[in-house]
Amino acid sequence: MYRIGIDVGGTFTDLVAVDEIGQTTLTKTASTPEDPSIGVMAGLNSLAEALKLDRIRLFSTTERIVHGTTVATNALLEHKGARVGLLTTDGHRDVLEMREGLKDDRYNLRMPAPEPLVPRARRLGVRERIRADGRVQTKLDRISLNRAIAQLKRDKVEAVAVCYLHAYRDAKHERATADALEKRMPGAYVSLSSDVFPQIKEFERVSTTVVNAYVGPALSRYLGRLAERLSEAGYRGPVLIIQSHGGVAPIVEASRLAAGAVLSGPAGGVAGSRYAAKLLGEGNLIPFDMGGTSTDICLIVDGEATLATDRKIGSHRVALNSLDIVSLGAGGGSIGRVDAGGILHVGPESAGAVPGPACYGRGGTAATVTDANLVLGYLDPQHFLGGRSKLDREAAEDAIDRLAVQLGVARVAAAEGINRVVSTNMSEGIRLVSVRRGVDPRRFALLAFGGAAGLHVTDVARQLGLSRVVVPRVAAVLSAWGMLTTNLRFEVARTHIGNAGALDGIATKRLFAEMADEARTRLAAAFDGPVRLQHSVDMRYGEQIFEINVPLDDVDWGATNPLPQIVERFHRRHEALYTYAMRDQEAVLVNARVVAIGVLPDLPQEPSLPAARATEMRGERKIYLGGWLTVPVYDFDCLTQSQAIIGPAIVESAMTTVLLGASDRAEVTPLGWLDIDVPVLHEQP
């Protein structure tokens, strides 16, 4: 039986099939952005071909399809989502646009405010009001509701977001509104804040609900089409969609909670990194995914990817739990420029895929990171991407020369400068990201994937004082593997606010039990395997503003009152994060969370490389590393287990090029990955 992973990117649709002994087959087809399901079906055909099966046969021997899609993300980023209307409590229709008074980019006062997804004219107040303690201050006024719905109809909205104040506490007004909408606007995509994000804090809630309504119609249409095509083609098994939190969900659930998919793009890579952490026996890993325009990083701590609730996509806040991925504005296409002060900067502007770096010969003239790497000899102009495309060395030199003139240095110094500045930006970016999350990056290993990562990762490691770098053989497989190793995940969260000393322990227990039931029920609709539950709470001290998430894995729920145990775990967690606890202060519970995980069987491990004689280097290349050197070049796809490669050297495949600096030492793992030891040069205090 096969498991199939399908990752639809902007340019390519990657498909991977893994059989019961771990044998992995990979294909790549062109994406079809107008209807990505066409590219998916074409990809499945070529996958069947690669497996020497017909499609019917492939489908009948496939137990599961896992799919990563950027349909929701693109709708949001390209402003191509639904025409949404928003109903709010009367007198509070501007929460979305006021954005809590915050503006990014402190000194940039000439930056226009972002366009809200729903313009003010389609944000309508409805007379109703629930108080902070759940009492109804003003009953839902039918006349005002009907008037608002009539206006939304006139405005021809296709989706409606509803977000009333304190609806996390009591959803009855929102539900009554949904009933009225269903009657008077049948077919409209309706998102209730009490359903999408039933938590206190109105800006987070309204923004998340609006994003859900904005991307929901496009995503559910697409997933509906895909399901239809698959079923027409004879597939009967489950289709699971990878979510921003790194778990997967069936199509029905993914369509309902569309905002849960807007950050699913890089989730496969993170899931793959988590799997890599397991394979490597290295719990603390920083995935370093360097692409054309940006580098995505995140932290895997003790084998688990960290989650965050403060993510933004574009300028839109999505408060659902998401993988804590940070994008640094530096990639292979990042452009080098000299400012009026004579200082060299690289990025965040990028030449992108079109026109691309100067050396792509597609009309780009800006000096990019890739151009610099070519001038420094790190890339082979004849064998870029395994020879699929050739690089124009002269164009790269011209571009770098223009920059060199502005800097007043020689060509090679300018190229080296771009390389150093981009590595500095990335290492400082990683340092800030880890410091912000309270960890020391030196305790971590870097896991490099993405086309451009291999040339910079050892340098970045050196600058961070971090001594282990791992480069998997084929990153695309890693990401698809990741998808296939991911479990089903349902999250239920409810605001249950109060001083933990004063809350009712029995009510708290009942709340957790109800939430667990809800999560199990949702899961049961799509899954009949083993289920694991995780409980946690968000808490803070009385005077604080930010809550921290406190896992409650070992709480004894049999106790009459679980609250003392919960409070104790909060103090301990606070101490672990911030070095102190304030046991004399009141501890406030804000949100209760239950996650139900449908555990899918482990992925069979890929067979190891056959033991063979150590391969010789493929050739030699002249590269610049402080001076011109001739270094050996190895073929990444022809390495043997335990083979050692001493830097300076280059290891190359169709997907990536890895640069080993002087005295770096790589060892080939049983799976053919490079495990690189980077000596720490400067003793960092």
Added chain:
Amino acid sequence: MAAPVDPITVSVIQHRLLAIVEEMGEAMLRTSYSQILNSSRDFSTAICDLKGRLIAQAEHVPIHVGALPWAARSVSDFFAGDIHKGDVFLLNDPYHGGNHLPDLTAFVPIFADGKPLYWSINRAHQSDIGGATHGGYNAAATEIWQEGIRIPPLRLYERSKIRRDVMDMIAANVRHPRDFRGDLEAMIGSTHIGERRMLALAAEFGWPITLAAIEAVLDGAERQTRAVIARWKDGVYKGEAILDDDGHKFKDVHIRATVTKAGSSLKIDLSDSHKQVIGFINSSFPNMRSACAVALSYLIDPHTPKNDGTFRPLEVIAKPGTVVWANEGAAVTLATSHCAQEIMEAIIKALAPACPDRAMAGWGRRFRIAISGKDPRNGRKFIWHLFEARPGGGATSAGDGWPGAGEWNGAGGVKFGSLEVTEVRFPLFFRRHECRTDSGGDGQYRGGPGGSLELVVETAEPALGNTAGDGVRYGACGILGGEDGLPHRYILRSGKRRPRTIKTKEVGIVIRPGDVFNIESGGGGGWGNPAKRKKEARDRDVKNGFVKAKRAQPRRPRRRLHASGSR
């Protein structure tokens, strides 16, 4: 000590310097205790040299830019020849390099070859600093001693050993000693990170190269600033901004800037400003210099690093005894907002004709209320600060102003948080919180709307309110033909009593149970001639209700209370 250094190394070191001060800020954010620090990020981190030249500063609080050098100089001078490894120094006195008393600054020296070369610095706004009122904003103050404890340059740690008696003396003078100690510890921790990172930088490149690269970084920032200024029209420009009052006997407190732009240099002369006043709108000297630096920072490229070089093209002239440079002893706490903002306003208004594309119309003025009382739900005392219903941002050549993004000197840096959380935590009920119609100044680009808020105070016994702010008579300024935004209007409705307009500098307002505040905050100023506003933009404003239909036509220019931007 300087060595020749290549431009690539200079670039790398500039990026590293910025990362160092940012990391100091991150550490602070994670470890500080009080809300004002970890939520509103009212702190700054920087590296200065011993001469007080700013080397790098993280982009936190604009008004701290350009003020830190004076503080660094003050500490260097006072302890000259007596600075040791492991020492930590403190300072907050505005007459010794501080902005105002709540801003406490910690300094840790960085040594090269046994000699102190740099200061690693953290300046942070304390939730309380003693004095007559909680939080330091005392509208009734007539002298600085009523505003809090003054700390001239002081040694807190001597060779890594804390002077416990000194620490206890300071902590005994503030209202939340535990928060104070926690925040101070976080500040010092962050300065030690700056020290360690600078030493690591020097270890990597060697001190001679590091020093030379730092000089080149400063020179680069200077060139960047000059390149922008050089493109502006030469001339002598005048601008004026007026504060409502000082809360005591002075009304219409003017600040006048004469700005001479020649080549790539600017000379700002503030000598013609109002004489020093009684209330807390007086500025200290460093705070005034800061305001000038912020005005320049807002007009140049926003991503130019803020360091000594950036501000070299700027010369500032002012007279002691004026509101922009008060003599020692005057009350100054509000000055980081007002009159700092009016100093910026006078300068930017003056320069608007020289650089119309870069100049922005005025952002609204600050007007906050603090309410203290007893929560009938749990019998506990509470203090609540109004951060909601903020004024609108000023328009620019790039577009309309931001809605409710706040004051000019914060410019969208302070979050107002959730009303739902506020209702849970305080006996307050928010009937309305939306954009205020017609509040943004008209112009080719419209000022951002201010906030409109209706708040019921649900206490069982009377509560008390204090205010701190300005701008109920003068709205945010329009520029280049744009109109001013509407000024603030705050009204207290108490039962059948006559509604009462709240003043911006009041102490001890009695708020009875069930009283209602109607808070209408000012809009941002408009940019450019209203006649040039596009019809689509006007239609959209009406459709979205930011402007009422009858106001949607550009009005005939009215006579202005004050001149602006005349050559």
